[in-house]
């Protein structure tokens with residue numbers, strides 16, 4: 638069987654593309670993956686709490702609830718949803734070939750909406766020793782664990798994620814130290830103000846981590862400034878230092894990437910005719926659910942146009 642379009646991904650971009658493609662009458666299959674490494678099926682919003690800036694939800698909505706609704710909507714529109722990960726692609730063959738662990742899939746067009754994954758500092762001393770023993774890249778997933786209750790915690794980063802995670806962790810922690818390498822936060826004003834004004838959050842500007850220490854679990858973080866080093870107590874160390882695009886499956890596909898590894902696309906069209914890219918896998922500037930969704934719409938419309946030619 639040859640599909641009209643296979644959509645790879647499961648976040649807002651993939652779901653919006655699926656809604657538009659299926660409603661346009663295309664035989665649409667979404668390969669959404671399941672837990673692959675740190676990636677949650679449903680995308681990045683599965684690991685957050687309140688989403689307050691997605692239009693249509695005046696009181697906000699929880700990230701996982703929003704994604705459940707989008708997945709249900711794309712299914713209602715006729716898209717088939719498969720919880721498998723695409724592990725290899727062949728964009729040289731026509732129709733295109735894609736491979737899961739056990740299956741070859743053929744499709745006339747492909748929309749890549751594989752999003753991005755949280756960064757960590759693999760080379761930081763102690764990172765590997767205390768990974769899952771105090772060190773985490775997901776405050777929402779791991780923050781409620783008993784080892785963090787009423788303990789001082791650290792969040793590394795100064796963006797929206799760092800602010801959001803620090804605020805979230807105040808529910809459990811005695812105190813949250815945000816470790817920020819610059820002398821200012823990169824976060825939006827509203828998020829920055831919430832973090833700065835929070836009584837349990839202390840922001841350590843111009844600090845960087847040097848070492849994570851402890852016995853069986855993390856207990857201290859060594860920090861450096863331009864002038865000196867100091868050690869602070871911390872039972873938890875949460876990375877919130879941005880993301881890398883999920884493109885490892887496409888490295889030899891013939892797709893073009895920019896210098897940071899994001900798929901190059903113009904109006905969602907990649908350099909391979911019939912292959913489209915949308916959302917965080919191609920967008921290092923805006924990286925929002927609504928922009929990812931908007932690009933998913935664009936990709937589906939471009940795909941309909943391509944298939945009608």
Ligand code: FAD
Pocket residue numbers: 645646647648649650651668669670671676677678679680681682684685687688689690691721722723724750751752753754798801883886915916917918924925926927929
């Ligand atoms: P993603 O959401 O990254 O989804 C991609 C998914 O595709 C992956 O998770 C994985 O499940 C799947 N996938 C990847 N590779 C494969 C493969 N080979 N085969 C099959 N499936 C695969 N934005 C906002 O607008 N408002 C917010 O409040 C907000 N809060 C955020 C909070 C946090 C903690 C984070 C990390 C991000 C937040 N964002 C927020 C940003 C927003 O989540 C992203 O911009 C948006 O999810 C990007 O959507 P996407 O569809 O491009 O990809």
Ligand code: NDP
Pocket residue numbers: 690758793794795796797798799801817818819822823828877878879880922923924925
């Ligand atoms: P960002 O890329 O915006 O921020 C990353 C932060 O981590 C920056 O402060 C950066 O510092 C710091 N950093 C990066 N590498 C290191 C390192 N090696 N050591 C120390 N610090 C480091 O990523 P986010 O995940 O915060 O946000 C991604 C996108 O998701 C953004 O568009 C954001 O707006 C959106 N988002 C929106 C939310 C909301 O609206 N509520 C919530 C969460 C995310 P520096 O500034 O020095 O580069």
